[in-house]
Amino acid sequence: MSVKMPGMQRLLAGIIRFRDTVRNDLVKQFEKIRDNPSPTAAFFTCMDSRMLPARFTQSNVGDMFVVRNSGNMVPHATHYGAAGYEVSVTTEPAALELAVKRGHIHHVIVCGHADCKAINLLYNLHKSPKNFDPQSPMDHWIRRHGFASLQKLEQRLEDREKPLEFVSDVEGYTFEAYIDPEDKWGTEDKLSQINTLQQLENIASHGFITAVDIVEEGTADKKVFKVALDGRMLKTQSGKILQIESEALALAIAEEWSSQEEFLHMGHMRLTGLAFTAQDNPLNATRESIASKIMEYLHGDTILFWNVESEKLEKYQKQYWQPVIDNANEGLGTSLKPSTNLFGGDTISSVDASKVEKWLKSHNFWALTGMQYAVESVKSVLLPYSVVTFKLSASEAVHSALIEQKAQAETWGAVEWAHGVEEQELTSRLCAGALFVYMNSNTITKMRF
Numbered sequence: 001m002s003v004k005m006p007g008m009q010r011l012l013a014g015i016i017r018f019r020d021t022v023r024n025d026l027v028k029q030f031e032k033i034r035d036n037p038s039p040t041a042a043f044f045t046c047m048d049s050r051m052l053p054a055r056f057t058q059s060n061v062g063d064m065f066v067v068r069n070s071g072n073m074v075p076h077a078t079h080y081g082a083a084g085y086e087v088s089v090t091t092e093p094a095a096l097e098l099a100v101k102r103g104h105i106h107h108v109i110v111c112g113h114a115d116c117k118a119i120n121l122l123y124n125l126h127k128s129p130k131n132f133d134p135q136s137p138m139d140h141w142i143r144r145h146g147f148a149s150l151q152k153l154e155q156r157l158e159d160r161e162k163p164l165e166f167v168s169d170v171e172g173y174t175f176e177a178y179i180d181p182e183d184k185w186g187t188e189d190k191l192s193q194i195n196t197l198q199q200l201e202n203i204a205s206h207g208f209i210t211a212v213d214i215v216e217e218g219t220a221d222k223k224v225f226k227v228a229l230d231g232r233m234l235k236t237q238s239g240k241i242l243q244i245e246s247e248a249l250a251l252a253i254a255e256e257w258s259s260q261e262e263f264l265h266m267g268h269m270r271l272t273g274l275a276f277t278a279q280d281n282p283l284n285a286t287r288e289s290i291a292s293k294i295m296e297y298l299h300g301d302t303i304l305f306w307n308v309e310s311e312k313l314e315k316y317q318k319q320y321w322q323p324v325i326d327n328a329n330e331g332l333g334t335s336l337k338p339s340t341n342l343f344g345g346d347t348i349s350s351v352d353a354s355k356v357e358k359w360l361k362s363h364n365f366w367a368l369t370g371m372q373y374a375v376e377s378v379k380s381v382l383l384p385y386s387v388v389t390f391k392l393s394a395s396e397a398v399h400s401a402l403i404e405q406k407a408q409a410e411t412w413g414a415v416e417w418a419h420g421v422e423e424q425e426l427t428s429r430l431c432a433g434a435l436f437v438y439m440n441s442n443t444i445t446k447m448r449f
Contacts (some may be wrong), residue, residue, distance in 0.1 A: 029061040037062050041107040042099035044092070044199065046072040046116055053111060064109075065099045067092060070138060071118035071195060072110055073145045077205035093206060100208045108203055112196030114185070119192045122146040123153075148202075149195040156180075156190060166197055168204035175200075212258045214250050225250035229257060236276040244275060245366075249439040270373075270432035278369040278440075290368040291360040298356055298381040299348055302401060306338045313407040320400040327391045328382050332359055336382075356381065363441055370436025377429035387434040388441075394431040398423055 039062055045053050047068040053059070054066075074092045099105040112119075122142045125132050133139045152164050156179045163176040177197055180190050208230075215226040215233070225244045227234040233241045234257070244250045249271065256269040266273070303321045308314045317338070325336050334352040360368065374384035378401040386392040392400070399406075402423060 026061060039064055039099070039103065039105060041065070041109050042067065042095060042105050043109045043111065044068075044072050044074055044095075045111040046070070046113060046118065048113065048116060048118075051111070051113060065095060065103070065105070067095045070141060071116060071122065071146065072112050072199065073118075073141070073195070074110070074199045074202045075145050076148070076202040077207075096203065096206050096208070101210060104210070110196050110199040110203070112192050114189045114192060116188075116192045118142055119146075119195055120188050122150065122195075123188050123191050126150050145202075146195060149191060149198045152194045152198065153187070153191045156194065157187070164194065164197075166201040168201055173200075173204040207260045209257060209260065212254045214247075214254055216247075223247070227254050227257065234272075236280050238280045238282075240279065242275055242279060246439045249275065249436070252435065252439065268428075270428065271436060274370055274373060274432065274436045275366075278366040281365075285365075285369075287361060287363075287365050287368055290365070290372050291357055294360055294368070294372055294375050294381060295353065295357055297375050297379065298353065300379075301382055302378070302380045303382045304336065304338050304347060306340050307404070308340050310407060313404060316403040316407055320403055324382050324386050324392070324400060327386050327389070331385070331389055332356060363437065366440040367437045370433045370440065372433075374430050374433025374437065377426055377433060384430065384434060384437075387430065388437050394434060395427050398426045398430055401426065 041063075042065040043053055043057075044067050045051050047070055051068075053064075057064070069092070074096070075090060077093070096108070100108065118138075121138070125139065125143055132143065155162070156164060160179075160181055160183065163178050165176050166174065168174050179193050185193070211228075211230050213228040213231075215228050216223060217226065218224045223245070225247050226241060227244075227250060234253075236242050242253075244253070253269075253271050253275060256272055260269075303324050306314065306317045306321070321338065325338060328334060329336055332352075332355050334355050335349070336352055337347070339347040360371065363371065371384060371388075374387070375381050378384065378398065380401060383392070383397040383401055387394055387397050
């Protein structure tokens with residue numbers, strides 16, 4: 001007894017017809033592009049059987065990389081692991097790497113469509129969460145990678161006249177879009193439109209940069225350095241091309257971008273962030289206002305207020321903090337002394353305060369931006385001063401900043417991994433701030449580079 005399978009029979013008949021009619025011409029095309037393939041785009045679309053990208057784009061063999069899945073979704077880079085550090089082993093990021101990084105493709109296209117069954121399911125799960133099946137790979141895929149689209153749908157339904165913003169950490173990839181302002185489409189199709197645009201935001205979260213260069217402009221007396229990412233000039237958050245006077249800083253920022261691997265972690269590129277802040281100056285700060293803000297930290301500097309009630313802590317303060325105070329007094333000509341009275345008023349004399357402020361104002365605006373960042377990181381002026389003047393390393397300064405926690409941990413115990421994470425974070429911030437001071441300082445950098 002034979003089992004009729006009309007669908008499979010139609011496919012087999014199609015294969016036979018292909019071999020008899022089309023195959024010979026395609027083989028010639030395959031041979032033509034075999035040694036010199038030149039695809040122009042990576043095309044992400046839905047696996048819906050009604051979608052025929054080769055037909056409606058009129059593309060030929062070798063024109064595009066095509067990736068299809070449920071809902072034409074490309075997972076955001078931060079969706080891999082709790083901290084976003086794990087390497088993704090799913091198809092979509094691998095396809096992006098193959099096409100963009102290794103294939104040097106410059107165009108990535110996302111194609112959605114109306115009446116998308118995957119998007120209809122996403123909306124249904126949103127409206128009826130109890131329908132979620134924890135054993136369904138499809139439900140997990142749709143819910144996990146469609147959540148951002150749902151959030152934007154709620155914004156659109158609340159105010160149809162306001163554009164939705166699709167935000168990227170990479171300058172130039174943030175954009176706004178109006179979704180069906182005339183309300184011609186149903187809610188699910190609005191969600192499909194949003195979901196398609198959301199994938200552009202997700203795609204931009206993946207690292208595509210293959211070449212980072214320094215571009216030197218200006219005259220011999222006044223040079224300006226720019227950072228080029230695959231030939232495009234790096235721009236600040238305000239959309240202006242980043243312009244750096246220090247070649248050392250430009251090289252360091254370029255290295256930050258070169259070190260990004262699968263994903264872009266803007267939070268890890270601290271020198272880039274400081275340069276953006278210094279150039280854009282979003283708070284309209286001045287050298288005087290930054291110096292004044294730093295001076296507020298001096299009057300409550302951690303290093304100058306000692307706790308003598310704990311014998312162990314007092315020992316650490318003498319061991320780690322007194323040399324920092326001595327270094328400041330020697331370098332700045334001050335006579336700073338530690339205080340044991342937290343409520344005894346200001347311990348900084350006006351003469352000493354004037355000397356510290358004079359030293360701060362000897363730096364340019366960019367250097368002061370870095371100094372403020374360093375000071376705010378460890379809640380101390382004297383510790384960053386010791387790092388900038390090469391008396392302490394950043395790790396030694398952070399260790400000194402955390403001796404109270406060290407004493408408490410030795411007495412009561414501590415969660416070692418948590419303490420380690422905090423110490424690494426502070427060290428990274430202090431390093432970035434101190435380097436930014438060093439590389440922009442009129443009194444240091446120009447003599448040493």
